[in-house]
Amino acid sequence: MSFRRGIRGDDFRKALETLAQQDGWWKDVLADPTLIIGIRDEYLNVYWQGQSIFKVSFKGGKVTASTHEKYLLNPDLKDQVSLVEGKFAFGNAEQRMLTRDYEGAETLAKLKRAASPYSGQEKEGVHEIATSNLSVVDVEIAINASGVPGIKRNLPRMDLANFETTATGVDLVFWEAKTLSNPELENGDIVGQLGDYQKVIDLHKTEFDDSYRLVAKNLAEMAEWSNGHRNVAAAISAVAKGAKINVSSANVGLLVYDFTAAQRDRKDKDGKTLSDRVIESLAKVGVGPERIRFKGTTKGLTI
Template identity: 35%
Template sequence: MSETTPYRALGEPFLAALQALATAPHGGWWADVLADPDLLLAVRDRSLNVYYRGASLFRITPAGAGVSAETHVKYLVRQRQALTRLGQDGGFALDPGTAVWTRYEGPGTLAEMKRAAAALSGLEKAGVHALVKASPNVVDVEIALTGAPMEAAAAEREGAEADAMLLAPDTEASATPTPAQTRRDRLDAASLEDRGAADEAWLVFHEAKLAANPSLRSKTTPAIVTQLARYRATLTEQADRLAQSYLALCHDLVRLDALRGAVRTARGLAAMPTLDPLVDEVARGARRLRVDTEPRLVVFGFDTDKRDGALKAVIDELRGQHSLQVYAVGRPSGRTTAAFRRPADAA
């Protein structure tokens, strides 16, 4: 694959197969996914991920003229409180069919998969999910890019380890350098932005952190500074390829959004919030897509008192001393305005 080949596109045959599956007798699971407003669809290279609170509930790929889907077994554990007896032979008196889903049996299965994912997701991922849902200009989540080599890379803490650190916010995050290496960078979200030129739209990448995340604080250089420097190098190196790939991605998102709307209409459900008009304009070629190589930092999970107190000093240092673009958005739940936007547009 050349450096200018779109690598975030489903392709017409796959899109057609997804459309056919939505009304096929065996496609109930896919129609349920499309109808569920809590789920996020992320376009990959000839595949589609279905996310809930940072967890990929399904990875969907082409299979001949049809569609194949896979999920992790941990999302199939039935969310029930029940006891089982341990026998003297070491066996549990348990019917596997009552402990895990062995077949997809309709919306109830999907609902329990979501509950299983919620129990496993971290505080930060749950918050990011809520922010994305309130931001119709977001076009991608959980974005993995092949990172540019860096002389120093901060060790990132994710998942359970990150949550454990959040319970002790005074713990200082390390920015200890590691040898130069090529690695996979993972950014939280990408959004489109109008900056006043009628024929342009900007693609912007974001990293989101809870206000209590220790990577925002350090007596020397906070780990987030090194992390965003690495992302900046990657975005600069891949800017042309990203612009072409996200043009294709916007085209696919418009098709998927129309399919979601059709499924909800057929089920008599209310319409979901529509995509930002910029997505359609980029997809139609009405706007040229440009890539902002400066990643944004979104800080969330705080109230007014914290914003005006110790957190203000932290954000002021990140903005002033380290020249980061920081947008402090408060609490993620109940938002009615987009979280992923320019810091200058903050309410």
């Protein structure tokens, strides 16, 4: 049930810094701020719209990277392949079907295009929010809660975490993201979901503090290695330099997006909008309106 984040090993960090100065995939990743670098426990995930297109580790004294085979299918394929007597006649197409070599930023763009079909509206929305808010420190935050009393999900997975500067330090805030059409908003499951998050936060306060203090340092270092392509919010810089992190189960919130004005304003027989009903239901677990954001599009949605 432990929670751990951060690249602690000096050798790994130094190897990443050295690699950042060399032409290649890591330098290209750092130069592309539309990619999210998720700091894990002594490894990294590089995300595009919720899909990890690189897993980055340190093995045998070297930085290693891997990707799922499905992302190596060439997204530019367009020709027909004939079926002849029960066999597909690939011909010259066979050599074009896979991305076989990393050849610079063009290859990185191919991997992103190959990964996009595996995403969806909610994942795309989370990605847009994370890349447009420099205070975000993590995405896809899964915590093993197996055996914890009162928690319905064995692996609660929070969508986003960010830092907020306050008078008493920096708040660590966790967010769940939903499109308006998600049935969990209507059927009340969202209440249990955020309630589960609050329970695991209470269980792991010390680990969250330790982990995200190190994550802040890692992200600040990577911004320095990127030659100006990546930036971090002042709150992340402050934590990297030792500012206090406030970890509290009160700091959970909900982001709802992807709807029209007509959908937003639609009322039930009691004259209440979905926003009204969600605010009422989440009050049961102490989540106030200030932690509930409804916006038709993720563009400009700030946290």
